[in-house]
Amino acid sequence: MNPWHVDAEEFPTDGYASDQLEFLLNYAVLAPSNHNAQPWLFRIGVTEVAVYADRRRALRFIDPQDRELTISCGAVVFNLCVAAEYFGHLYQVELLPNPSDPNLMARFHLGLKSDTGAEDVVLFHAIHRRRTNRQPFLPDPVPPDLLTRLQNAAASEGAWLAPLIGEDQRLAVADLVAQADRVQWSDPRFRRELALWVRAKPGSADGIPVQGYGVQDWLSFAGPAIIRTFDRGGGMAARDRELATHTPTFVILGTDAEEPRAWLQAGQALQHVLLSARSENVWASFLNQPVEVPELRPRLAELAGRMGFPQVLLRLGYGPEVPPAPRRNPREMLIIQRHHGHA
Incomplete structure (x- = not known):
């Protein structure tokens, strides 16, 4: 399923909480992430979903502390909250609930049914309209x-x-951005990392379309190689x-x-x-x-x-x-098989 095209009418109102949580993930994964790396994983329980950092998708050069990765996971959590409220559920969020597991970003507990407020509706409909x-x-x-x-x-x-x-x-601001561009592009490590996430062909479920970095269409097939090889910082x-x-x-x-x-x-x-x-x-x-x-x-x-x-x-x-940036199927982000349970 493409999360950009999910139909809210298909929410399993009378289903198990685990089914409802899996449906909410279609909205969670529409959060932004640097290089569209989508660095998150989920584990669904009976009435909760655990949000994990997927550090295999970390950007080691531009984000060595995983600061931006963690910010992206926070945006995922907010989308979960908005979607739960829209579908009329209370919820609880625990940030960093387990100090011994730094990969566990949050636990999201789906609660009892509640009323949906006007702001909930407005923010929910904006999830599918948001683009970079x-x-x-x-x-x-x-x-x-x-x-x-x-x-x-x-x-x-x-x-x-x-x-x-x-x-x-x-x-x-314009001066700072230009300075930063020159600094980053002058470093081969930056270019190599960026090239790993630039997608030369359509149909990818993650990464950045090559046209987003100014490579002409007729050179798209070689886009990552161009980015990796040449310091385009001035341009x-x-x-x-x-x-x-x-x-x-x-x-x-x-x-x-x-x-x-x-x-x-x-x-x-x-x-x-x-x-x-x-x-x-x-x-x-x-x-x-x-x-x-x-x-x-x-x-x-x-x-x-x-x-x-x-x-x-x-x-x-x-x-x-x-157009929206591509997204992976949320089911590919589940780290263990979910299980059913009454809630």
């Missing part, structure tokens, strides 16, 4: 009242969101600088702490922000390179104007529709 949109945006800025809502959404999950809307801030820096310079609104999502629990909370906050924005027809994409380059990350904190740790740099705006 790398296209240029229109010059129209995100309205201030929506930015306030996005800040409140991040705060409700234990993170903070700092809008960057002035011309000077936008140009400073990428120029492209991203242009994109950033004409982005109407940037936001920095950050946390007060720098440890796995804070990263999971950042992931929940990220997805809350993304879904809230999309529900108002605002697109988002990531320009997270300055966060990934250690010497540039503190400069993002300075731009945010607050103490703490920047986790994600987002560009927000209005633009054209884009």
Whole structure:
């Protein structure tokens, strides 16, 4: 089953809780992840699903601490919460419930039936509408009242969101992104890692379509080899600088702490922000390179104007529709066979 095409009408309302949890995974896996690596696994029990980090899909060079991997798992958890609420269920979430198992990111317990609120419906329908949109945006800025809502959404999950809307801030972000591009692309380890996740042919269930990195269609078959072999940092820096310079609104999502629990909370906050924005027809994409380059990350904190740790740099705006990134079948992510049980 393609999770992008799942029909909510097929939710097993009268089925076992384990069947319902398996259905909810179709929404969980639509969370974003760097390089579309989808670095998560699930174990379904009688009334709970355990969310695990799949470190086989970790990005060892750009994410050596698995910070972004953990953020992605937090976004998965938030989607589970939204979907459970939409289908009228209470739930409980335990983050990092077992200190002896650092791969266990969260336990999600499906509870009794409950009422579905208006916000639950809005966020749920945004799950299928969310995309990472790398296209240029229109010059129209995100309205201030929506930015306030996005800040409140991040705060409700234990993170903070700092809008960057002035011309000077936008140009400073563009400069940081361009610097980070040049630093990353100059390192063969970065290029090798990226090439592993670039998909030259359509039909892949993970990774990044080669066209997303500016390789001409007639060279698509050789795209990963080109990326692996040549330092295209100058070209990428120029492209991203242009994109950033004409982005109407940037936001920095950050946390007060720098440890796995804070990263999971950042992931929940990220997805809350993304879904809230999309529900108002605002697109988002990531320009997270300055966060990934250690010497540039503190400069993002300075731009945010607050103490703490920047986790994600987002560009927000209005633009054209884009197709969704591919997804694996959630059943391929189950680490043991689920079992039935009454709940």
